[in-house]
Amino acid sequence: MDLMIKPLARESAAMDLMINPLAPRRNVSKPKHSKQRIKREMKRREMERRETMERLKTDMAEIGEGQNRIREGQREIRQKFEEIESECRSLREETMNITRQSDYNQIRINLMFAILKARQDSDFARAEHLTRLLREEMEKQEQGGKAGLVG
Structure with missing residues (x-):
């Protein structure tokens, strides 16, 4: 008789599903299967976390390298800028020297024309005075002094 009861219990569960399809199933192995699914899900999430962490570490390393390249680029730009500033100062100084030399040459030319x-x-006294001034200006220039303005 026990043999008859077991098939009836199965039929009864099947009948319950036919009558009420949303009724919970009476399956003993379901909790075991559910635990395995939960373990798999936890392992999957852990793997995803590890992959995310590895990806973040890689990204951070790349960002660090990028920042180092930026710092190096800024250092190079700063150095080039300082070189350009130095070149600008020397060009300004050279321009001032050329301007002074040009002024000195103009004074000499004016004195020579005045002498002529x-x-x-036939104003030989004035010619002699201007010649003396021209010689003094040339001596100042040779000594490295600034040429004075002669009026």
């Missing part, structure tokens, strides 16, 4: 004009006008 004085000789042409």
Whole structure:
């Protein structure tokens, strides 16, 4: 008779599902299967976390390398900028020297023309005075001094 009861219990569960399809199943192995699914899900999540951590470590390393390249680039730009500033200072100084030399040359030319004009006008005293001034200006230039403005 026990043999008859077991099939009836199975039929009864099947009948319950036919009558009420949303009724819970009476399956003994379900909790074991559910635990395995939970373990698999936990392992999957742990793997995802590890992969995410590895990806983040890699990204952080790449970002660090990028920041180092940026720092190096800024250092190079700063060095080039300082070189350009130095070059600019030396060019400014050279320009000032050229301007001073040009002014000195203009003074000498003016004195020479004044000497010629004085000789042409037979004003030898003025020509001698201007010649002396020209010699003094040339001596100052040779000594490295600034040429004075002669009026």
